[in-house]
Amino acid sequence: MTTFSLDPEQTAWCAELRTLAAERLRPLAEKGEPGHVNRPLVEALGELGLLDRLFEEIRGQGSGGGPGRAASGALGLCLMRESLAYACTEAETALALQGLGAHPVHAYGSAAQRERWLPAVRAGRAIAAFALSEPGAGSDAAALSLAAEPDGSAGWRLTGEKRWISNAPEADLYTVFARTSPDAGARGVTAFLVPADRAGLTGTALDMLSPHPIGALAFDGVRVGRDDVLGETDRGFRVAMTTLNRFRPSVGAFAVGMAAAALDASLAHTAERDAFGGKLKDLQSVAHQVAEMATRTEAARLMVYAAAAAYDAEGAAEPRGPGTARRAAMAKLLATETAQYVVDTAVQLHGARALQRGHLLEHLYREVRAPRIYEGASEVQRTIIAKELYDQ
Known part of the structure; x- marks a missing residue:
């Protein structure tokens, strides 16, 4: 396989995913309530084995009859997200949020943490969330202020707020980033695995443009122990950045899937629509x-x-x-900005019908805006790219 083409096995797998998304996942998505976790949809992703793929690295051969290289690693994640997004953005988002929230547990968790949570996450029975952003620390993640105050030898107490957290306040477990060393910038952050039922943790839903749940979390002296640390104390920023570097290209894949859906809708519409004595495509x-x-x-x-x-x-x-972070940033930047352009142009080509509730493009128009902000806004991606270029 070259970087610039997919082999027949991968192409067939993408087609299979599109069919699954359209026939099995979209009906479940349509039954969901906007702004809330669609647990039947997440469980279906688990039953289909798609959540398992989130935690697989590159392997030579597939298992259980499925594709090998096509189904694993960062490329496999991109193929999944693009294919699901083309036919059912809700399924794509549900899958991606499970991966983002639980990847730190998979990559940095202890054996006990992994055994406790990952089987339920893979099965779709436990909902995961990635809690990094705060009211005053969105794009500047190193500026976060959620305080992890020492609580004797037992651990810490978390005090503060997280905001714009996908799957909050309905998740079952949160990967939470808190400041264990004041005034230490990125070097003083620790990642914790915090179950949703931990005393002192409360949440509220936010009314956002995106159809999936996004909320705020309040930490009122929430106790966390050394068994809750993901990775090492004061090394949590590394946990956050390696997770984002893995998922940033796949945010771009999500965007590409939406752009492809908008493009195909435009091809069909302009080929069929009569205007000015011919078809729109003849203009x-x-x-x-x-x-x-x-x-x-x-x-x-x-x-x-x-x-x-x-x-x-x-x-x-x-x-x-x-170069890895630069490539990831470039991919997310180009793909999300491209999707915004393509969907917007598709709406223009369709005219007023595209603005009607329930139309594919009305749905995509609402979905396409957020990826230019989350997991690092476009401006942050440009900063990452420029920094690596000048540091060469």
């Missing part, structure tokens, strides 16, 4: 717009695949070598 201005949409979508797709393949090529190396 050069329209045809050129569609060509631009297709070119940008394909360019974004290739950059996403290249970033994921580069991540996988480094295997178990930790931290990843120079």
Whole structure:
């Protein structure tokens, strides 16, 4: 396999995922309540074995009859997210949030932490969340202020707030990043695994544009012990960044899936719509717009695949070598900005019908905006790219 093309096995797997998303997952998504965790949908992802794929690294052969390389590693994650997003964005988001919330447990958790939580996460019975952002620390993650105050030899007490946390306040477990060393910047952050039923932890839902749940968490002296630490004390920023570096290219894949859906809808509409004595596609201005949409979508797709393949090529190396963060940032930046352009152009080509509630493009128009902000806004991605370029 080259960086720039998929082999037949991978292409077939993507087609299978699109079919599964359309026929089995979309009906469950349609029954869900916006702003709340759709537990039947998450459980279906577990039953189909898709949540298992979140925690698999590159392997040579598949298991259980499924594709091997296509189904594993960062590239496998990208193929899943793109394919699911094309047919059911709710399923894609539910899968991605399980991975983002539980990957730190998989990668940095103790044997006891993994045994306690990962089987339930993989099965879709436990909902995970990644709690990094705060009211005053969104893009500048190193500035977080949730305080982990020493509580004798037993551990710490968490006091403060997290905000804009996907799956909050309905998750069953949270990967929480708190400051264990004041005034130490990124070097004074520790990652904790905090069950949702821990005393002193409360949450409220936020009314957001995105259809999946997003909320705020309040920590009122929540006790965490040394058994709750993920990785090492004061090394939590590394946990956060390695998790984001793994998932950033796949945010781009989510965006590519939405762009592809908008592009295909535009191709069908402009080929069928009568206007000005012919079909819309016969107007050069329209045809050129569609060509631009297709070119940008394909360019974004290739950059996403290249970033994921580069991540996988480094295997178990930790931290990843120079360039990995830059490629991930480039992939997320280009793909999310491209998807915004493609979906917006598709709405323009469809006209008023695309703004009607329930239309595919109305749905995509609401979905496409958030990825340019979460897991590092576009401006943050440009900062990462520039810093690595100048540090070469």
